[in-house]
Amino acid sequence: MLLVKKPCVGGRRHNLNSLEKTCEIRDTIKRAIASKAAVRVAILQPLRILLCAGAGKRLNADFGRKYLFQITSLDIENYKAKRLNEHKVRPATVNRELALCKIIFNKAIQWGIFRLANPVKQVAFLKENNKRLRFLSKEEIIKLYEFLSGEALALVKFAINTGMRRGEIMKLTWHDIDILQRLIYIKDSKSGESRVIPMNETLVNLLCSLRKGADVSPVFSSVHRTAFENALEEAKIDDASFHTLRHTFASHLAMEGVDLFTLSKLLGHSDIKMTMRYAHLGPNHMAKAMQVMDTIWTPRCSEPEAEYLQLIAA
Numbered sequence: 060m061l062l063v064k065k066p067c068v069g070g071r072r073h074n075l076n077s078l079e080k081t082c083e084i085r086d087t088i089k090r091a092i093a094s095k096a097a098v099r100v101a102i103l104q105p106l107r108i109l110l111c112a113g114a115g116k117r118l119n120a121d122f123g124r125k126y127l128f129q130i131t132s133l134d135i136e137n138y139k140a141k142r143l144n145e146h147k148v149r150p151a152t153v154n155r156e157l158a159l160c161k162i163i164f165n166k167a168i169q170w171g172i173f174r175l176a177n178p179v180k181q182v183a184f185l186k187e188n189n190k191r192l193r194f195l196s197k198e199e200i201i202k203l204y205e206f207l208s209g210e211a212l213a214l215v216k217f218a219i220n221t222g223m224r225r226g227e228i229m230k231l232t233w234h235d236i237d238i239l240q241r242l243i244y245i246k247d248s249k250s251g252e253s254r255v256i257p258m259n260e261t262l263v264n265l266l267c268s269l270r271k272g273a274d275v276s277p278v279f280s281s282v283h284r285t286a287f288e289n290a291l292e293e294a295k296i297d298d299a300s301f302h303t304l305r306h307t308f309a310s311h312l313a314m315e316g317v318d319l320f321t322l323s324k325l326l327g328h329s330d331i332k333m334t335m336r337y338a339h340l341g342p343n344h345m346a347k348a349m350q351v352m353d354t355i356w357t358p359r360c361s362e363p364e365a366e367y368l369q370l371i372a373a
Contacts, residue, residue: 080087082219090142117142118160121167123212128175130259135160135178135179141161150187153185154184158184161179167245178342185355192306194303197217199296203215207286207290210281210283211283213268213279214283214287215290217262217266217278219304220259221243221327222305222307222308222309222325224248224305225301225302226249229277229279232274232278233275233276236266236278237346238266238270239260242256242257243256243258243260250328251329252327282301313341314340315341317341319334322334
């Protein structure tokens, strides 16, 4: 049996109540997930998903058997270093794990089962590099399609043509699809806000070919993870995941000159700063904007002036 020692805060011993003495972090994770206030956070996936995979699973593995008061800022720093140096995970992944840990302690403080300072607040989050975005080229898209079939192919085509997140796609039912008006209604997005995505001809034809069940039935029955990963391998497409399809949608629209505000609305970004990562893909939009000014302000040249300008240009 683990002996409980009273932690010392500011030179004084902190009296623990009965809840604090017996509350392990894994129990607090479960309670946090059950709390509606903690289910959705702007920078995280739903916490109920994170418990079983990703950040929640990692926190359970390293801290699950510890009591809350036993976890210090130094423990969190060591965890951060271990994930970076030993497990070789990306800074973004570590940051999401730290963010979840911070939420857990905040909820414990709110519920009165933890009366010390949140240890994660003293830990600096890592700088994330979002400049490089992996997206599929047109050639890679065609190659990927060659190694997919059936619903798996339809799923990938749908993702590339909508830019929707995998979770959003899997929640879709036929009730959310209006083929006559050519609209897709997303009710429960990561940002917590609903949005509407117009359908192109490809999507209309694809959905018409898939429609079989009732309005309440899901549009796609599975994420087809194995088929997708095998297709990537056979097509020799490296450094790609299902989320890459979302970046592919956004990147190709940006390269075709779609403005960032419209792109932000289609992607369901809560802050347009998230969409700015695609700005470098459409460098010609500022030049085109300046050319518009030519037609407004610049007076037309006379014929002699035009001939002179042509000579200079030659």
